[in-house]
Amino acid sequence: MLSRTAENLYWLARYVERAEYLARTIDATLRVTALPAAYIGKTNEWDSALLTAGVAASFYQQYEEANEHNVVDYLSFSANNPSSIRNCIEAARLNSRSVRTALTSEMWDTINSAWIELQEVWNKGTSTREDLAKFLRFVQETSLRFDGSAYRTMLRNDAYWFSRLGLHLERADNTARILDVKYHVLLPEEEHVGGPLDFYQWSSILRSVSALTAYHWVYRETLKPWLVADLLILNGTLPRSLASCYDNLTRNLDQIGVAYGRQGPAQRHARGIRNRLEHSNMNDIFQHGVHEFIQEFIADNSRLGEIITKQYLI
């Protein structure tokens, strides 16, 4: 397939995934900030939301204070924020138009209908909490629909695999960023002195990666920070965990390698990261430092993005 087509498919999936993640982050932050101050402590959760979205620096060039109004606006509707939900949807639609021939009609319809529907939101904004909640839900549903139509309607060939690569790379990045911002509440078992404050932090983290219920099913335990970290980093059954993203990334890259009859640096690099995840346990990671581990992962993950681009997309 054309390199440009593969590139567009890859980015299309990334934008849709990012829009969903932003919607989840805002949703989770709204929940936690709605609690009485005694339950969440003094941290500014809106600041954390900016950090997990990776846009704190550009935000402060335009705003003085990170409060609900400013941050929701910047993350959702701002045309000046290159990774606002709005710009993600716009970019997804533009990419979809460029690769219409590689999309199934269901995928196109999902993106195009969402784009049409959201024009009104961009024009009018969301005046009430209810509007905002509806909007955030709509964004998440769009992503689910897009993902579902890709899964159910695309031919299993390189077009599908490149689209999946974008999805899992973006997903891994998002999960890692939350961990990076919140690592200080994810302490190892013996150091744990958490109170009710941290409980809400943990549930908020899980909510933003839609893993709260999953946690209970996997561990059948009350919320424990080291288990939260274990779930998001190493648990291969949770679709948003780093391990699970890398299972998928290596599989999709191998499929491409087989179809094209040759492997390359992308396959090797992805396999390296997956092996590291597979052979780690939480004790080692805590010993090494969660923060350092996550930072390394983020760098490795974005390096994989660069290698894929060089090997296939340009």
Next chain:
Amino acid sequence: MAVAFDEMNIPGGDLRPAYQELARWLKETPPEALEYRRQEAELLFRRIGITFAVYGDSESTERLIPFDVIPRIMSGKEWALLEKGLKQRVRALNMFLRDIYHGRDILRAEIVPDDLIFQNPVFRPEMNGQQVPHDIYVHIAGIDIIRVDANDFIVLEDNARTPSGVSYMLENREIMMRLFPDLFARHRVAPVERYPDELLSALRSVAPQGASGEPTVALLTPGVYNSAYYEHSFLADKLGIELVEGRDLIVKNNEVFMRTTEGVKRVDVIYRRVDDDYLDPLTFRPDSALGVPGLMSAYAAGNITLANAVGTGIADDKAIYSYMPEIVKFYLGEEPILKNVQTWRCREPKDLAYVLDNLGDLVVKEVHGSGGYGMLIGPAATKATIEAFREKLKREPEGFIAQPTLALSTCPTCTASGLAPRHVDLRPFVLTGSKSTTIVPGGLTRVALKEGSLVVNSSQGGGTKDTWILDE
């Protein structure tokens, strides 16, 4: 202006035979039902994303072309005549282009004046002596046809460069079949869905000699911001070929390749929807980022076929148009089946004098214009506009031609106040491959939605209709 010929109603109250079933159906169908389906059609167009961009319009960069749900119907007999005429015309166009870029018999015979060719900005000296496979220059032609009475088809314009609109022919039919299955069941409408297949086999048939048995065809688009982008992606999809932009292609050793995830892959035929000027920055406009550097040298080396060929603009020039009846006779020795609109060439002093004296009654068009831009419609223009145009005309008479204001035929059309006659034209698409010339029965009917308006261009508020050829 005379009363327009109506394609459904005969003055006196009778109906033309092709429309009888439609009239019966309209009588049985409540207006609300029609309105409801009209809205449904609009929703479908929007969801599928069948939009076009209007240049110089920042307000809404993507617009829908209004779709009228009342079909335009022609009998099989009428179509047979039209088809014959179209094939004749396109054959002559191809022979004319071959001649212009080779022997120039027609100039020596003094049928077409030299300067009209050599002074013409769309004449491409690069094409002199250049061989194109099977001597086909215009693989895809869109010939604009109008009717003024029951007997004749008149050519309004030949589009021999990159005619657009065929996606509407196909999508209009798709949507009509979805919304009006009952109406289809009551007619025998000739299908149009073979068009993509016919196009692909025509394109494959003109592959260069060095191409493999399964030549690779690609569609070259200027990109998502082009007004006809939807059509480009639609056709690439239906043909199952790659939709490429200039940056996807590279030229190595005079061969053209596209960049793919598996390395580069050779391309044999390019269905290009990019104008000559932008094809190759090394040959044409150096500032163009849409083209492919080196494409013209690969073309000259005979390693790639461009469809349509470079330099076909000379055949759809409006000044050349006025010579078409003579051109048909010269090459084919036949009387032209399709008529021309009477045309005054402003470059000729006698004609210019007449035009200047009768500006208020005439339509004056730029020789190189298209899309309905830059023309004067005398009867609809204000005094000031006419005077301003007069000055333009005097300054550069060779840039214009004039035609009488024709009463384009009318068809019943949905309007705010119910069904009413509106003026229409027709653009059938003629495909020429190495083995045959084919035309799917139908075309794009464009309709001027404003009462009395004669401008059917989508850029000027025109709409479209599905075109039915009855298989009798």
